[in-house]
Amino acid sequence: MEVQTGAPVAAGFSANVPADSTLAKRRLPTLTADMLAPAAITTAAFLVLFAKPLYLLGRDWWNLPEAGHGLLLGPVAVWLAWRSGIRDDVKPNRALGIALLLLAVFVRCAAGLAAELFTMRGSIILALAGLTTYHFGLRQLVRWWLPFALICLSIPLPELVTQAIALPLQFRASRMGAALLEMRNVPVQLAGNVIQLPGRQLFVTEACSGLRSLTALLSMAVLLGALVLRSPISRIALLLFAIPIAIFINGIRVFLTGFLVYFVSPSFGEGFMHMTEGWLLFLVSLTILAVTAWIGGAIERNVFHLRANNA
Secondary structure, eight states, rough: EEEEEOOOOOOTTSSSOOHHHHHHHHHSSOOOOHHHHHHHHHHHHHHOOOHHHHHHHHHHHHHHHGTHHHHHHHHHHHHHHHOOOOOTTTTOOOOHHHHHHHHHHHHHHHHHHHHHHHHHHHHHEEEEHHHHHHHHHHHHHHHHHHHHHHHTTTSOOOHHHHHHHHHHHHHHHHHHHHHHHHHHHHOEEETTEEEEEETTTOOGGGGSSHHHHHHHHHHHHHHHHHHOOOOOOHHHHHHHHHHHHHHHHHHHHHHHHHHHHHOGGGGGGSHHHHHHHHHHHHHHHHHHHHHHEEEEEEEHHHHHHHHHHHH
8 A cells, every 4th residue: 555645174184193103104105126217207398397486486486475375385395295195095096197197288388478477387287287187097086185276376367367356456445435534523525545634645556455465364264164164055155255355355455555544654554564464463363263163163073063963
């Protein structure tokens, strides 16, 4: 926000994991000598083919604030896949795996020619799905639905999609902030995403649209839903609930910024103070989401317990 003076438990993802040797062996399949060469060739081919999209994805995770949640989701997805392990009844599906790999290579090459980053990055996930299906079968791919979902959520949206979503969020946050300021008897005039205060203007920019917190909250809702909740309906409800949380908290942020700028100092509308305010309010929204997931899990346990007693 700118100120001018003057005019964010599925099968295989339970919360408690026993640390025994049997599970450890199931998690880490033995790599025999005759498997080393094919594994090395596959790894080298994957890195050569997808080196550019991997580099660009990592660069965006590090440099773009709206993609920064990928730095958390990527390692968490790898850890969850390792934690879930390999199914005992794995049945490789060579035909489907090869088909997915060929499709991934085609998408990667076509996206490279068209310089389309989102599709190019999506080909990485398609290739990983093909490798999983080829070696372990479709059931293993289903078992790893959560890691794959988190990786998908870590890929930044195309710029056109981002702008199309951010603009309505900017207007909504501006209206909510202006309405709350009026309730506190602050003289305010609203023109689009510009909040006019006496002697000052607040611009609700794209960075203040709430899109970053919305993306992060949706990712956390998927993760919390998988780890805490068991019912698909509960997980979908938590995912949908993350949307109004992000919108409401962002409206509160705009209101607090205008309130502090008007009564305290214009410095609260930009720089370090404004960034700190955003982080604190994001932690509030994340806490609300986590408490909601915990309450939903408690309700589910009570319902399942009652059904077991009545059965």
